[in-house]
Amino acid sequence: MSNRATNLLVxxxxxLLGLLVGAIIMVVSGYSPIEGYVALWNGIFGDLYTIxxxxxxxTPYLLAGLAVAFAFRSGLFNxxxxxxxxxxxxxxAYVGVAVELPKIIHLPLALLAAVVAGAxxxxxxxxxxxxxxxxxxxVTIMMNYIALHTTNALIRTVSGGGDRTESIFESASLxxxxxxxxxxxxxxxxxxxxxxxxxxVMWFILEKTTLGFELKAVGFNQNASEYAGMNVNKNIILAxxxxxxxxxxxxxxxxxxxxxxxxxKGGFTGxxxxxxxxxxxxxxxxxxxxxxxxxxxxxxxxxxxxxxEAGIPVEIVEIVIAVIIFFVASGYIIRLFLLRAANKKxxx
Numbered sequence: 001m002s003n004r005a006t007n008l009l010v011x012x013x014x015x016l017l018g019l020l021v022g023a024i025i026m027v028v029s030g031y032s033p034i035e036g037y038v039a040l041w042n043g044i045f046g047d048l049y050t051i052x053x054x055x056x057x058x059t060p061y062l063l064a065g066l067a068v069a070f071a072f073r074s075g076l077f078n079x080x081x082x083x084x085x086x087x088x089x090x091x092x093a094y095v096g097v098a099v100e101l102p103k104i105i106h107l108p109l110a111l112l113a114a115v116v117a118g119a120x121x122x123x124x125x126x127x128x129x130x131x132x133x134x135x136x137x138x139v140t141i142m143m144n145y146i147a148l149h150t151t152n153a154l155i156r157t158v159s160g161g162g163d164r165t166e167s168i169f170e171s172a173s174l175x176x177x178x179x180x181x182x183x184x185x186x187x188x189x190x191x192x193x194x195x196x197x198x199x200x201v202m203w204f205i206l207e208k209t210t211l212g213f214e215l216k217a218v219g220f221n222q223n224a225s226e227y228a229g230m231n232v233n234k235n236i237i238l239a240x241x242x243x244x245x246x247x248x249x250x251x252x253x254x255x256x257x258x259x260x261x262x263x264x265k266g267g268f269t270g271x272x273x274x275x276x277x278x279x280x281x282x283x284x285x286x287x288x289x290x291x292x293x294x295x296x297x298x299x300x301x302x303x304x305x306x307x308x309e310a311g312i313p314v315e316i317v318e319i320v321i322a323v324i325i326f327f328v329a330s331g332y333i334i335r336l337f338l339l340r341a342a343n344k345k346x347x348x
Contacts, residue, residue, distance in 0.1 A: 015295075022323050022324055026316060032310065035309075041302070048186070049183055055192055058294055059253050059257070062289060063249050064271050065275045065282060065292055067118075072219075073219055076219070079136075080122065080147075081247040082271070084117075084121040084243075086148060086265070089251030090117070092252035093168060095110040097166050101171055103171040106169065107172050110168070111249065111252050116245075124139065125143060130232075164264065167260050215235050254269075277296060280329050
C-alpha cells in the first residue's frame with residue numbers, strides 16, 4: 001500500500017471508528033444513533049446560519065491550534081495558549097472601546113494589540129525556560145490563571161465595576177455584512193481570512209526561512225543546534241513569543257468578531273486547551289491544523305443541536321464527541337495496523 005493511500009485511509013477509518021463507537025454508546029444509553037447523528041449533521045450543515053456559525057467556531061480554533069503546533073515544532077509544550085488568548089481578547093477589546101479612529105487604522109491597531117499581548121504572555125515562560133531552565137508547562141499553566149484573574153480585574157476597572165466592557169466601535173469590528181446576508185445573519189466575520197492567512201504565515205516561517213530551520217533544529221536537538229552555532233536561548237524565547245502571538249490573535253477573533261466586547265469570566269474559555277487537541281489532530285503541521293480545527297469546531301458546534309433535536313443529554317453528547325476525537329488522535333495506531341496488514345500481504 002502506497003504512503004499516499006495510507007495517509008488518505010487513516011483519517012477516514014479513524015472518523016468511521018469514532019462514529020461507530022459513538023453509536024454504540026448512544027444505543028447502550030437508550031438513544032437512537034441515527035437521530036443523534038442526523039441532529040449533529042443538521043447542527044453543522046443544516047442551513048446557511050449553522051454553516052456560518054460552524055465556520056465562525058472554527059476560526060479561533062485555527063489560531064489556537066497554530067499556537068500549540070508552532071511551539072511543538074520548536075520542541076516546546078505551550079499549555080498557556082488559553083491565557084495568551086484571554087489577554088489578547090482583552091487587549092483587542094480595550095483598544096476597540098478606548099478610542100475611535102478611522103477603520104484602516106483602528107482595526108489593525110486592535111489586532112496588533114492582541115498580538116503584542118499574547119506575545120508578551122508567551123515571552124515570560126520563554127525567558128524562564130531559556131535562562132533558568134524552568135519547565136514551560138509549569139509556567140504556562142500558572143500564567144493561565146494569572147491571565148484569567150488579571151483580565152477580570154482590568155475589565156471591572158475599565159467598565160466602572162461592571163462585568164463587561166461596552167461594545168467596540170464599528171471601526172474596530174471584524175463584522176461582515178456580506179457574510180451576515182449570505183449566512184442568514186450568523187456571526188461569521190472576516191476573521192476567518194486572517195486565521196487562514198496565519199496558516200500560510202506559519203508554513204512560510206517554518207519551511208522557507210532560516211529562523212524556521214533554526215527553531216525546528218532546536219526542537220529536535222538543543223545540544224546539536226548549539227554545537228552548530230545556533231543561539232538556543234534566543235530561539236526558545238522566539239518560539240514562545242510567536243506561539244503567544246498566534247494565540248493572542250485568536251483572542252482578537254472573539255473580541256472584534258464574535259462578541260465585540262470582553263466580559264469577566266468565571267472560568268477558562270476552553271479554546272486554548274482545545275487547541276492542544278487541534279494541533280495533535282493536525283500532527284502539528286499548518287495544513288493539518290486546518291483539518292483538526294475544522295473537525296473539532298464542527299463537532300463542537302454541531303453537537304449543540306443533538307440535545308435539542310434528538311433529545312440526547314449533553315453528557316452523552318460530550319462522550320460521543322470525545323470518542324470520535326480519540327480515534328482521530330490515535331490515527332498512528334490505525335496506520336500501524338494498515339502497514340502491518342500490507343506487509344503481510346506482500347510477504348505472501
